[in-house]
Amino acid sequence: MLKYQGSLQAKYSQFFQVAIVVLVLICGLLITPAQGQSQPSFPVVLDGRQIFQVSSTKASTAKDRAESISSQLKAVVKSEKSPQIEIKQVNSSPTIWINDRYILSITPKDNPGNIDPEKLAVTWANDIRTLVQKSQQERDIKFTRNISLLTVAILIIALFVNRSLGILCKITQRKFSQILESYASLGDYITTLNFLLRTTLILARIGLWVAVVLYITNLFPVTRYWSYKISSSIITSLTSPILKNNSLVDIFILIGLFLGLIILSGTATNLLRSRVLQALTISLGVQEAIAVICKYALIGIGSVVLLQVWGVDLSSLAILASALGVGIGFGFQDIAKNFGSGIVLLFERPIQVGDFVEVGQYMGTVEHIGARSVVIRTLERVSIIVPNSQFLEKEVINWSHQNPVSGIPITVGVAYGSDMEEVKIALLDAADAHSDVLRFPPPQVFFQGFENNILNFKLLIWIDKPNQQSVIKSDIYFLIAASLKQHKIDIPLNSHNLHVNSGDLPIKLSEQLEQALLHLSQGMNGTLVNKDN
Incomplete structure (x- = not known):
């Protein structure tokens, strides 16, 4: 119960954040109307x-x-x-x-x-x-009462229609799923159909509530006035002429509005990712691509609106944009290259969020694809930030690309004289004993050849969890050791032979040293003779 309350509180807090930022932006638009040349x-x-x-x-x-x-x-x-x-x-x-x-x-x-x-x-x-x-x-009081009753009736009807749309979507989804499941060749289209139905449901509900809000807003004089004022402010902002003079306060207000726009875009993107995209049966990579594109689109459109509200003619920024382009080309080559690579990764999607990849010396799961870099979480739970260009300029191993099923080779050496059929049976038994090893394709054993003192075998297994390959390989090695011991197959130790050639040492001794050694040896021989007697 506490967990549910916590999730509910987090959900409403996100909506409150969006509402507050929207109100701040609207207030900013209202207190800073479009300036410039007077309208005719x-x-x-x-x-x-x-x-x-x-x-x-x-x-x-x-x-x-x-x-x-x-x-x-x-x-x-x-x-x-x-x-x-x-x-x-x-x-x-x-x-x-x-x-x-x-x-x-x-x-x-x-x-x-x-x-x-x-x-x-x-x-x-x-x-x-x-x-x-x-x-x-x-x-008139009577008119207000009647309009209030009409508003309640409209809300009740809207709730009923909203609920009916959900029921209709479920019935349609169930009917089409039964039809598609009856045809084996069309079974892969069920996921696409569910995505289209849920998207249609979301769009229909959004259209329903937008129409209800607009209709109810036009019923009351006060709400109609503010609705007209906000809409006219937005329309005027899109057609406002260039602003000639700006005060320091105006600049601070503009900076604050841009910060609010960035916060609003990030919060709206997080809501889209957590409330809408996660409910759809699409891959994490597609979800991340849609979320990032929506975020940049919101920032771009919002920036145009704010600049027009401030009276800046965007055509006058062409020369500045050209100068910035030259500066970026010379001074920010790496940033521009990584940004362009990020756009290619989002649209081409050679890697996606959730893929298990190996780039350079790093291996891990892709957690985030940003405008400049990709965040990879390694098996040691360490976040590695890799520039986007690395994924386009170098070879990248994507274990999860299109099909997560991967083959893992495991090399084992046994002693000479071992029964090779027993070795094959022991290795296959070890593979069959692990629950994460796929039964299809089946495990295979290959004889690699003769080494100095071992017979070299390779066990090839298939898994669908590439991010756990290190753990699975470790478990397989334990199982192989136990299986070889059970079948009485020895694993030889590495041995090294030392060969020493006999012969005279090329060392010359002085005559005094030779005499001393001779007397010493004769004394030792005499002692040994006395002991024998």
Whole structure:
């Protein structure tokens, strides 16, 4: 129970992190609107509904003018009085008044289609009257109650549809699996079918809840206003002109937004990897490739949006990008080479996360494929960071590539005079005694030839766990030693023969030394004679 609560808490903490970072990014976008050249027109909005667009005048910009009109219309809505709209001619221009209060004048710039100003004024007045009355009705208690009940009903229906989609997916998966299993040639397509069905289910559920959220958001005036403001801010950020002047505070805010974007991209990628990709029956290598590509795509798209929000024209960065390309080519050759190699590894996938590989003097399991390097966890549980280029420029042994079944040779030497058939039986018995040795392909014994004092044999076994080959080989050696002892087969020790040639030593002694040795030998002979007597 505690373990379940801990996993549930970790799950919700990730969602909270994403929500917090998203709110920070949205706030950053809202407090730093697109700057640069003034826009030719700006929309007049009431409760998230656009009425019309006005242009700038000599006295005020289009944005200030639109916000002033919007605020006056909000005051009319809050007054709860029925709007009395009139059109008056002031200085040869039609003006709109509400409850004897001036709202706006229609200027030639407000009329780009060269429509009759009087007709345009009547159209705008009717639009204002319709939306003001609708906004006043939406603030009625009865309307709010009805909309709240409608929202609850929509959520209940959405939950029911969400559950029904899951049941429908399971039924469809079961039906198609039964059909495919009845055909032996189509059995390999079950995994692909399950992946497509689950992906379709996820996309359908996402589309369902996005539609529900958008619909419910447009029911209430407040949520409709914020929805319109956020969407318009994002759209404006994509079309904003270049920003000429930046303060130090602006630069710090931009850096903070980029950091938030990186955190959001990493958290979203981790959620995609742990909540979505792990639920799909695809290999770890494909999961890692999808996660890394999504992460870089989010960072790239988010960077473009932030730069446009800040008013930076990306076309102006072409010269800077060219200069950086030259600098990278000369000063960061290894980094660029490893980054390019990482892209090749992600798309070509000669190695994948979870593969057991041997590169150079290192052997271990691939844990992570990054933009610059690959992390390998060795059998000693040590992490080795290998540059990506090593996997493309040198020979790499991938024990798990396409098929994890691998042959492991084990060399054994026995003494001369041993029964060779008994040796073969003993080695096969040792292989059969290990549970990790595959029965197909079957183990084989080969006679390698005659050595100085041994008969050399090779036992070839097959395993599907290449990352445990060292442990399996050790176990097999123990089993071979016991099996040879049981069959009374000797394993010879390494022996070395020492040959000494007899003959006169080429050493000359002085006459004094020869006399002394002669007297010594005669004395020893006399002593031996007395002892014998």
